[in-house]
Amino acid sequence: MSDASEIIAANAAFYVAFAAGDFVALAAVWSDQETISCIHPGWPAIVGRAGVIGSWREILKNAARPQIVCADPYAIVDGDHGRVVCIELVDGAPLxxxxxxxxxxxxxxxxxxxxxxxxxxxxxxxDQTEHGHSIH
Structure with missing residues (x-):
């Protein structure tokens, strides 16, 4: 499996865990390092494992949490670092x-x-670029 495919799979595991409300699986996707960070829509930046993982725990505890679907994921790999850019459909609204x-x-x-x-x-x-990827 290519690095890009592996990152796409890790990204998919994140959204599957969120949809299932599976905190243990969601936390397992994240690095154990203290340098992790997260910015939820409308929230200030959260830095550090305890704060980041705690924010997801609180979100998953909420019975009224939104339904999130990942659309159009695209992996960019640079050695041991990579990112997935995508559209999140949050209760149908795009982010x-x-x-x-x-x-x-x-x-x-x-x-x-x-x-x-x-x-x-x-x-x-x-909306396709010359590389065949959607412009967001």
Whole structure:
């Protein structure tokens, strides 16, 4: 499996765990390092494993948490670092998201997540770049 495919799989595991409300699986996607960070939409930056993982625990505890679907994921790999840019459909509303990963002991682990509102989302063949990726 290529690095890009492995990062896409790790990214998918993150969204599957969120959808299932599986805190243990979601926490396992993240690196154990204290340098991890996260910016939830409308929140200030959170830095450090306890704060980041704690924020996800609180979100997953909420019975009214939104349904999130990852659309159009695209992996960018640079050695032992990579990121997935994608669209998060949060209860149907689009957010732009970036999930950063680092290879840790041979496995891709998330080190940063950020999502934010976008003004417009249109997925069509006309929006393809010369590399065949959607413009967000």
């Amino acid at each position: 732009a998201a970036t999930n950063y990963f680092r290879r840790v002991d041979g496995a891709w682990r998330m080190v940063h997540h950020q999502s934010s509102a976008i003004a417009q989302f249109a997925a069509s063949v006309d």
